[in-house]
Amino acid sequence: MSCDKSAGKPLSDLQKAMKGINEVFEDYAGKEGDKTKLNKSELKKLLKSELNIDCTTNPNEVEQMMKDLDADSDGEVDFLEYVIFVVSVTTLCNEFFTKGQTPCKK
Numbered sequence: 001m002s003c004d005k006s007a008g009k010p011l012s013d014l015q016k017a018m019k020g021i022n023e024v025f026e027d028y029a030g031k032e033g034d035k036t037k038l039n040k041s042e043l044k045k046l047l048k049s050e051l052n053i054d055c056t057t058n059p060n061e062v063e064q065m066m067k068d069l070d071a072d073s074d075g076e077v078d079f080l081e082y083v084i085f086v087v088s089v090t091t092l093c094n095e096f097f098t099k100g101q102t103p104c105k106k
């Protein structure tokens with residue numbers, strides 16, 4: 001991203017967060033198949049390692065999550081769909097960050 005190089009200034013917390021969001025996506029999306037998209041197993045790994053959401057006990061949960069995220073129904077989560085997900089987790093699951101709860105738990 002070109003805005004990474006903004007005149008040697010240290011990144012703000014928000015810029016760092018945005019960079020992190022990018023890097024996490026690239027990290028997990030690059031593991032299998034299409035490097036610009038998360039497939040189901042990549043999504044599962046990302047949820048578990050980065051958000052501590054363990055959906056492995058209930059496969060339907062990943063299935064459902066993928067369906068919810070996959071706006072264009074191509075069976076994978078692209079960067080835009082991922083960003084929308086990150087934003088919704090950030091806004092809807094505020095207590096997840098403050099109390100360490102996982103949004104997957106009912």
Ligand SMILES: [Ca+2]
Binds near residue numbers: 036042
């Ligand atoms: Ca992939």
Ligand SMILES: [Ca+2]
Binds near residue numbers: 069
């Ligand atoms: Ca998609």
